[in-house]
Amino acid sequence: MKHHLAAILAVIFASLTPIAPASAHPHVWVTIQTDILFDKDGAATGVRHSWSFDDAFSVYATQGIAQNIKGTFTREELAPLAQENVTALKEYKYYTMARADGKRLREPFADVTDYWLDYKDDILTLNYTLPFKTPVKAKDLVVEIYDPEFFTYLAFAAKDPAKLTNAPANCSFTVSNPGEGQFPSSQRLDKSFQASEANAGSGARYASKVLVKCK
Numbered sequence: 001m002k003h004h005l006a007a008i009l010a011v012i013f014a015s016l017t018p019i020a021p022a023s024a025h026p027h028v029w030v031t032i033q034t035d036i037l038f039d040k041d042g043a044a045t046g047v048r049h050s051w052s053f054d055d056a057f058s059v060y061a062t063q064g065i066a067q068n069i070k071g072t073f074t075r076e077e078l079a080p081l082a083q084e085n086v087t088a089l090k091e092y093k094y095y096t097m098a099r100a101d102g103k104r105l106r107e108p109f110a111d112v113t114d115y116w117l118d119y120k121d122d123i124l125t126l127n128y129t130l131p132f133k134t135p136v137k138a139k140d141l142v143v144e145i146y147d148p149e150f151f152t153y154l155a156f157a158a159k160d161p162a163k164l165t166n167a168p169a170n171c172s173f174t175v176s177n178p179g180e181g182q183f184p185s186s187q188r189l190d191k192s193f194q195a196s197e198a199n200a201g202s203g204a205r206y207a208s209k210v211l212v213k214c215k
Contacts, residue, residue, distance in 0.1 A: 026153030029054040032145060034162045034210050042168040042214070043135035047096060047109075047143055051126045051154065058124035078117035078124075085126050086112045094130050095154065096145055097207075100138035108132055139214050146207035153178075155208050162210045171214040178206040 035048040053061065065081065067073050075082075089095060090111065098108045115128035145154050156162065161175045 028152040030154045038166040043137040046131035048129045073119040082117040099142040141212040143210045144207040146203040148203045150203035173212045176209040
């Protein structure tokens with residue numbers, strides 16, 4: 001049985017076998033920044049994500065990648081890993097869902113249009129743009145970001161967590177994070193990383209959200 005550590009990085013530990021079910025908790029921690037994109041008609045056209053992984057996972061994910069300069073990686077060197085990231089994320093709907101005027105949008109997004117990985121200060125950051133299949137014009141738009149299996153915990157950055165690009169002047173936003181205090185650092189990837197069936201389906205309860213209101 002193979003286990004996915006994080007669909008984000010398409011890392012598979014074929015040798016890991018969980019001994020017993022465990023309570024659901026995340027093992028990869030991601031700090032996110034999200035940009036909601038709008039067109040000239042005031043409709044949302046897509047979401048641009050920037051996701052920075054925790055230091056332990058950043059170190060693990062980059063092991064074995066050739067580098068010209070020790071201690072750093074270029075976008076070109078990380079390109080194959082970036083491609084694996086977005087390919088794996090597709091299966092999980094890119095960890096991104098949306099609601100418009102209170103109604104959940106089914107399969108709202110098309111495939112990623114552009115993507116790359118950055119590496120700075122020992123932290124790996126995935127950047128990608130996720131376009132809506134059809135532009136969304138709504139008074140209330142909610143973008144939810146979460147791992148359905150709750151293996152990965154995604155929470156907004158304290159500084160510049162989100163923004164609206166080209167949005168009408170009457171649009172504003174707020175962000176909502178799930179409570180991180182309930183997941184002690186001892187449960188991070190560098191301390192424990194056994195996947196569990198108990199995780200399945202619990203991620204939606206811990207979604208981080210961008211709530212956009214347009215008057």
